[in-house]
Amino acid sequence: MMTSSDDSDLLMEEEGQPLTIWQKILFFMVGLTSALTICVLIRLSNKLTTDAEHKAMMHFKDISAGHIGHRNGY
Numbered sequence: 001m002m003t004s005s006d007d008s009d010l011l012m013e014e015e016g017q018p019l020t021i022w023q024k025i026l027f028f029m030v031g032l033t034s035a036l037t038i039c040v041l042i043r044l045s046n047k048l049t050t051d052a053e054h055k056a057m058m059h060f061k062d063i064s065a066g067h068i069g070h071r072n073g074y
Contacts, residue, residue, distance in 0.1 A: 019027075
């Protein structure tokens, strides 16, 4: 069973060395690189989706115009 003195031991943590300016800059750059990578991946995903939708619309337009039906022997 924990007593009140045990509670205070749990709350007290040893403080480590403060981060140097170079470590802060490094962490900032890593975060910035991660954010930019995510933005680029989202943009590429949207572009691929748009291209696929455009190709599908052109395919259905060709089908409705009868261009593909004649090629396949219909």
